[in-house]
Structures are given as structure tokens and as C-alpha cells.
Amino acid sequence: TKTAIPMGEHEIWFQGRLKVLEQEPIWIFTSGEARIGMTRLDLIDPVEKGFDVSILVDDNYQNAGIGKKMLFQTCDFALDRLAAEYIRAEIHNENQASIKLFSKLGFTKRSTNDEEFSSYDLRASSLIPLGS
Numbered sequence: 001t002k003t004a005i006p007m008g009e010h011e012i013w014f015q016g017r018l019k020v021l022e023q024e025p026i027w028i029f030t031s032g033e034a035r036i037g038m039t040r041l042d043l044i045d046p047v048e049k050g051f052d053v054s055i056l057v058d059d060n061y062q063n064a065g066i067g068k069k070m071l072f073q074t075c076d077f078a079l080d081r082l083a084a085e086y087i088r089a090e091i092h093n094e095n096q097a098s099i100k101l102f103s104k105l106g107f108t109k110r111s112t113n114d115e116e117f118s119s120y121d122l123r124a125s126s127l128i129p130l131g132s
Contacts, residue, residue, distance in 0.1 A: 039053065039073075
């Protein structure tokens with residue numbers, strides 16, 4: 001959403017998330033004392049073990065390869081530890097940096113949801129290792 005989320009609504013969501021962190025983890029990435037970004041997995045398909053992935057990298061740490069490392073670690077965890085069959089990302093069609101980032105790790109475009117967003121999927125066998 002482009003609008004601010006009311007604090008009360010966010011607190012309700014966060015309290016609910018705390019109860020499912022083992023199945024739907026959130027990571028805060030740091031460098032020293034600085035928080036440089038976060039990733040989150042949301043279970044969207046309990047039968048096939050499908051997850052939505054979200055990533056946010058602080059503006060001061062973008063374009064340094066950190067986002068790729070964060071996303072790789074998150075996807076690797078989901079595929080290995082959570083036995084995910086697939087991971088999905090909803091990416092804004094104009095966000096070329098994110099499209100490039102996700103593509104570098106093996107995500108492929110599956111569908112265009114509307115005029116603004118497209119779905120990209122990663123299957124277990126498609127994760128491209130770092131350094132490739």
C-alpha cells in the first residue's frame with residue numbers, strides 16, 4: 001500500500017505474526033549496529049508449501065549486492081528448512097532493480113496480475129547460487 005498503515009492495525013498484524021514466526025519467519029539484517037534491511041516469508045499455499053517473499057533494503061545499502069545476499073539466504077532457508085516447493089514475489093512492473101535482482105537468483109515471470117504488478121516464481125531446483 002502507498003498509504004501509511006495505522007499503528008493499531010500494524011500492532012494487531014505484528015502480534016499475529018509473532019505467533020507463526022517458525023512457519024513464516026522475518027529476518028532483520030544488520031551490519032554492526034546498523035539495520036540494513038529485512039526479508040519476510042508468508043505462507044500462501046500450505047498444500048504445496050508455497051511462500052510469498054518480501055524484501056526491503058535500506059536506501060544507504062542499495063546497489064552493493066546486499067539485497068542479493070539477503071534474498072538468497074531467505075530463499076535457501078525456505079527451500080531447505082521449510083521444504084518450500086516454490087517461492088513467489090509480487091514485483092511492481094516499473095521496478096527494474098527488483099526484477100533484475102530476483103531474476104539473478106532464478107525467479108521467472110509467471111503472470112501479470114494487473115497493470116502494476118507481475119508474479120515471479122522460484123522453484124526448488126531453480127535457485128542460482130551466489131557468485132554465479
